[in-house]
Amino acid sequence: MTAPPVIRTRALTKRYRGTDALVDLDLEVGAGEVMGFLGPNGAGKSTTIRLLLGLIRPTSGSAELFGLDSQRDVVAVHRRLTSVGADAALWPGLTGEETLHLLGQVHGQVDAAYRAELVERFDLDPSKKVRAYSKGNRQKVALIAALMCRPELLVLDEPTSGLDPLKEHEFRRCVAEARGRGQTVFLSSHVLGEVEAVCDRVGILREGRLIEVGTLADMRHLAASTVEVTFDGPVPELGAVDGVLDVTVHGRQATLQVRGPMGPLLRVLAASGVSELRSREPSLEELFLTLYGEGEDQVPVAG
């Protein structure tokens, strides 16, 4: 018998007074996977995470973590995960060290050496009171508190908000280490570079619906690749080639977008004397803009 996925939702739906915050979410995240969750503000990312954590109840559908119901078996589920929210609300009168001690004790297991290392790496002064911390430093406390327990699952909701680029980089290293240890990570983020750097798979939400899910490589077919060609002679007619869009010509140089297979274009190019050819896959940012921006109408809706 195979182990159940770490996260599995079935038609998970949350409605607030007639507003659909999340609609029919079907999602699976396997053990050891780093899953990114993207979407603009109000798309339903935090709602999904609060449903997974059992903080709010679904209107319909279900969420299972480790094969356990996230509502009914909430304490058993929480023994195996930690989470970080976008705005770490902590007790203002406690110092950083006291907060880490408390949250470790409440969770029940802590890797003390790793905790000390994280405090060092994130450059946190734990003797300060939470009241005296900046937002970024509060976020560091919450991150360290989550990572130091080395749980099976890390649920992270925009965890780097307020962190400087150096600490953001440190965070990415921590996620890579977690993956190396076989931990599962569910990461909701606005920082596309972060998701691109650390995630194996990405799910994209729009208006409460999961519109796309897959590996980044899978998803790149959704947006066009950019191809720049310099010809030996005059530029041939490229606009009619299958899959080619937006051809711009400057002298002997052409810049064009290609959606789908490259074969038809390559056959035309092979017959035309090419001196230089550069091709670039779409970045996650371009993918994101395609899904939410001009390309909205052309995108197939999944799920």
Add this chain to the structure above:
Amino acid sequence: MPADGPSGTLVPIGRSPQTVVLRRTARRAARSGALWGYVFGAFVASTAWSYSSLYRTQHQRDALAAAFGSNRATIALFGPAPMLQTNAGFTVLKTFLTLSIIGAVWGLMTSTRLLRGEEDAGRWELLLTGATTRGRATAQAVCGLAVGVAVLWAVTAAVIVVAGRSARIAISPGAGLFFAVALVSDALLFMAIGALCSQLGATRRRAAGYAGAVLGASYAIRMVADSGAGLHGLIWLSPLGWVESLQPLTGPRPWPLVPIVVCTVVVGLVTVRLAASRDVGASTIPDRDRAAPRLRLLGGHVGLSLRLVRPTVVAWAVAVAVTGLLVGFVAHAAAGSISGSSVRDVLSRLGAPGAGTATFLAVDFLILAILLGFVAAGLVSAARSEELEGRLDPLLTRPVSRASWLGARLVVAAAALVVCGLVGGLATLLGAVSGGAPVDAGSVVGAGLNTVPPAVCVLGLGTMAYGIAPRAASLVVYGLVTWSVLIDLVGGIGALDHWVADTSVLHQMAAAPAASPNWPAIGVLVLIGVAGSVAGCVCLTRRDLLGG
């Protein structure tokens, strides 16, 4: 690339951006001022209305005057009570000091909430990025708070003047207007003191604590000054003393308004000066940013609950202890002048049957019960803040169930109430013994514990409100205690239908140590408290968590 920015024209909006802070603060202070104005006015009107039915004969009125008019101990507790043979004197005795203190608490809570509270929440900083300065914004806020007091005065005065036209109440418009001035003077003073303390303390709680300490000291100084020990001059050191010296209705004197107004203006100016000279988020009394770790209680969420409520509970316990000591100490002297069946009758109408020291102490324990009701309300409100401010998420996303979190808080809260009741009983006993009063140790300590069940009832009903509707919980639980206080003070003089009187959690409490504890009532109160707590826990587990 062509400029792609917004192409519209900027147009000025709003009446005047220079007064945004003033209008915002004034609106919030005025809303609560209007509500309390109705309460003040209604309390005064209903008290004055009840006098002629309670004290019909001249004999009864003389007895009232004998019990309170010249008794140093009761004057120390309730303030001077001249002209008790008249409706005016009775109304002043029953309402003046009580409403003045309620007004003072309202004033200091409102100003610390609208100044330091806004700063704590980060909204103040947002306002300061507008076209204003720290000093100017604070000056606007202080003026806005003054608008709140003006509304409190206007509504109080309107209700008193309108009700005063009735022949049975018979308060002339002039006297009514001046009485309203006197009733809101402490609110004004402590609003200013709260504003000043908001500059001194780094958090809202600390600011309110400083202002509360000033109020406690003022009450204690006034008490000593009025005790007849030849120290009446001390009255001028206490803001409550200045207000008392206005003598509304019974012998109005406007000139003590001078120190009241001067003090308010000076404190207001110092507030603005301090605000202008400090950093946003900082405080004039420096706050410790670092501390050595104290991990003893932080082994789990139960210990955390204990640690979070400890400062508040210790502060309340000290206040209860000091009050108990003082009242216990004067009890013997007070009891010496209470004699005769008609005097007993008067005290019994005020909620304390019998005579002697025990009767006098029973009134004190009623005040302790009211204090404990507010402690319970504060504990419910603190639990609610944990959720609304998102601090529940780090606990409840770990292996802690909602019921065990709330259950632990309730156990800690109930224990805190028992400690406060016990401290009140022991301190009163100590005071009484030091003052030479012949009291039974067991019954005095028991009377302290007798104040706990109503507070447990408040805790349970407040917890139920929190479980069902967290945003409304503070309003509900503080409203319940305030309602109970007013109903009990009015109901104590027999003017209410018992169905209405029974809605007060204080009404069923026996007047211990003058009367034996009412065990069935204690059972019912505790049962309601437990049932409410269980219902609150169940509701909390069945709803969406807010915040985060």
